[in-house]
Amino acid sequence: MRQYTHQVWVGPVPVGGGAPISVQSMTNTDTRDTAATLGQIQALAQAGCEIVRVAVPDERAAEALKTLVLHSPVPLVADIHFDHRLALLSLEAGVHKLRLNPGNIGEVRKVQEVVRAAQERQVPIRIGVNSGSIARHLLDKYGRTATAMVESALEQVAVLERLNFHDIVLSVKASDVELTVQAYEQLSQRTSYPLHLGITEAGTKWFGTIKSAAGLGALLSRGLGDTLRVSLTADPVEEVKVGWAILSALGLRQRGPTFISCPTCGRTEIDLEGIAQEVENRLSDFPLPITIAVMGCVVNGPGEASHADLGICGGKGVGLVFRRGQIVRKVREDELVDALVAEANKLLEKDRG
Numbered sequence: 001m002r003q004y005t006h007q008v009w010v011g012p013v014p015v016g017g018g019a020p021i022s023v024q025s026m027t028n029t030d031t032r033d034t035a036a037t038l039g040q041i042q043a044l045a046q047a048g049c050e051i052v053r054v055a056v057p058d059e060r061a062a063e064a065l066k067t068l069v070l071h072s073p074v075p076l077v078a079d080i081h082f083d084h085r086l087a088l089l090s091l092e093a094g095v096h097k098l099r100l101n102p103g104n105i106g107e108v109r110k111v112q113e114v115v116r117a118a119q120e121r122q123v124p125i126r127i128g129v130n131s132g133s134i135a136r137h138l139l140d141k142y143g144r145t146a147t148a149m150v151e152s153a154l155e156q157v158a159v160l161e162r163l164n165f166h167d168i169v170l171s172v173k174a175s176d177v178e179l180t181v182q183a184y185e186q187l188s189q190r191t192s193y194p195l196h197l198g199i200t201e202a203g204t205k206w207f208g209t210i211k212s213a214a215g216l217g218a219l220l221s222r223g224l225g226d227t228l229r230v231s232l233t234a235d236p237v238e239e240v241k242v243g244w245a246i247l248s249a250l251g252l253r254q255r256g257p258t259f260i261s262c263p264t265c266g267r268t269e270i271d272l273e274g275i276a277q278e279v280e281n282r283l284s285d286f287p288l289p290i291t292i293a294v295m296g297c298v299v300n301g302p303g304e305a306s307h308a309d310l311g312i313c314g315g316k317g318v319g320l321v322f323r324r325g326q327i328v329r330k331v332r333e334d335e336l337v338d339a340l341v342a343e344a345n346k347l348l349e350k351d352r353g
Contacts, residue, residue: 002223005194008124008167010051011075011096015124015169016194016226020253023243024196024229025236026053026079031061031068038071040236045073047240048255051227053077053099056086065093077126084110091117097169099126102159103135115163124167125160129153130200131174146182149174153187168193169227173200177215184219194226205234209242216246254289260305261294268296270314270333278337279312286344288351302327310343312336 007017015022025044029036031054041052056062056078069076077097078090084105087098091114098118102111102125118125131144135152142148149172160168170193172183180199188195199215202208212230219225230239230246247253261276276294283292293311295304305311306325313320319336321329321343331339 002225003188004192005226006166006192008169008194009122010077010124013050013075015196019226021220021225021247022050022227023048023240023247024051024053024077024227025049025239025243026229027055028236031055031057032064034064034067037064038068041068041072041074041076043237044240047237048244049074049236049240051075051077051097053079053229055079056090059086059089062086062089062093065090065095069094069096080105082106084114087114088117091121091123095123097124097126099128101127101129101133101156103156111159112163115160115165118167119165122167124169125165126169126171126196127153127156127160128171128173128196129156130172131176131179144179146172146179146186149179149183150186150190154190157191157193169196170194171196171198173198175199175201177211177218180215181218184224185222188224195224197225197228198231200231202231203233205232205238208232208234209238212242213246213249217250220246220250220252256289257283257286258289258291259283259294260291260308262296262304264296269316270296270319270336272296272314275312275314275337279340282337282341283344286348288344288348290344290347292340292344309347310340312340 005016008015013022027037027040029040031037044052052074054076075096077099078095080087080098080100082104087100129149129152134148138148138151153170153172157168172187174180197216197219199212202211216228228243230242232239244255248258259280264272279294290309293305293308295313302322302325311322314333317333319331319333320327321339329339
């Protein structure tokens, strides 16, 4: 059971309140380069990204948001630090959400200006506390702990609540998995604002994926989280792919196929690794949310993968294509992938009438 949270809207995308867990990413282009940034936003959207964040370091970047918002296929979040004028310009440009900590933009007057403009446009604000951005007095009191992160986040929340602003999303991220899990668990017990999940600075494509899966999987399996971003030192499109894979593995959402394949063993008489990789490469963009199995032998093939919508398994030089555990074709090993793709296309034709 997912924990109930207050719902906010990021453009047309609902966050919290039982809405599907949305997948986010952030561009790594220079926001002032509108052509490059828009190209990356479109690539992210094509990969399934539902909300995209862009950095707004100066006024030129804020001005570029007008073009980006106009042409973006998904809602945009302006990432603001220190300068409240950039937040105001971003709101004027039509962004759908701010990522901003009120405590780091100075006087109450400045915060009031931003809040008033956000309220007028019904734009939510995400408060994000990382393990490296804990308020100094709380760091001195609690150390670099989950409690310090949570207290720091709630202090920022209080600033907005005093101004009668409640369209808030919260995140308390660390690079350490256990610290992140503890922080989100504590925060979820003290507030009902929607939670933006992430393991910050997770690492490279390979290790960062493992780390993110461990941390986000632990939180999601506890019913926590309303939106997520996987933070990788890689092409942002990879963040989106990993985010969807994590949600799919937990049975929370699915976009496109889910692939399963058995480990190799002494019974394997086909190029299982090569075949499984080719299947994934050729069907990764298949538009239906089906399960596809690649099994190494007829002993475990149709039986263990009987729940799969489609599957293949092989023997010495030959293989079987099966659907929901029922064998539909027997072909040569070198024809297995083609035969599977053909069966997938039949399902697609049937789905589309």
